[in-house]
Amino acid sequence: MTVQNRQVKIRSGRIFTGLLLLVIGVLLLFNRAGVLNINLLAVVGGITVIVGGERAIVGYATSEQKKVFWGTFVFLAGLLMVLVNYEVVPSGWDSLWPSVLIIPGLSLLMLYFSKPKEILFLIISIIFVLAGWGGLIASRENFDLTEKLFSTFRILVPVAIVLVGFYLLWKNFLKKGT
Numbered sequence: 001m002t003v004q005n006r007q008v009k010i011r012s013g014r015i016f017t018g019l020l021l022l023v024i025g026v027l028l029l030f031n032r033a034g035v036l037n038i039n040l041l042a043v044v045g046g047i048t049v050i051v052g053g054e055r056a057i058v059g060y061a062t063s064e065q066k067k068v069f070w071g072t073f074v075f076l077a078g079l080l081m082v083l084v085n086y087e088v089v090p091s092g093w094d095s096l097w098p099s100v101l102i103i104p105g106l107s108l109l110m111l112y113f114s115k116p117k118e119i120l121f122l123i124i125s126i127i128f129v130l131a132g133w134g135g136l137i138a139s140r141e142n143f144d145l146t147e148k149l150f151s152t153f154r155i156l157v158p159v160a161i162v163l164v165g166f167y168l169l170w171k172n173f174l175k176k177g178t
Contacts, residue, residue: 051078052078080099102133105127
């Protein structure tokens with residue numbers, strides 16, 4: 001990328017960010033003045049979904065892994081805000097904490113799809129999503145969540161460490177062989 005292209009990209013990003021902040025600020029002022037009755041969580045969630053989706057798409061198009069991961073992460077976090085706001089997803093901590101595992105897990109899964117040779121992304125993604133899914137099931141079944149979590153993580157953490165170590169060794173030997 002040339003210096004001129006980079007400067008244009010930075011300038012367009014600043015313009016977009018400035019316009020976005022301007023719109024949000026005006027909406028907040030109108031809301032405070034009583035001119036508009038705005039559901040701020042829905043607006044912020046919607047903007048987050050749009051910005052995250054755009055970043056993820058740009059990341060896929062340009063093969064930039066950071067944009068794929070963070071774009072997907074921001075998109076899913078915004079989607080969660082919207083779903084909580086419209087009461088599709090319950091807002092209690094027991095229902096929301098698994099998303100702390102599921103959102104990064106799905107972001108890593110998208111990262112794997114953008115670069116399928118990196119099997120580590122898939123392995124870690126599966127571990128995160130399964131742990132989050134288990135948390136959702138546990139919160140619905142009224143399990144003793146703390147004990148179930150610790151017993152699950154006592155198994156998952158060593159397995160994850162072994163898999164990551166194996167992957168790193170395998171990748172190292174694969175590189176030396178080629």
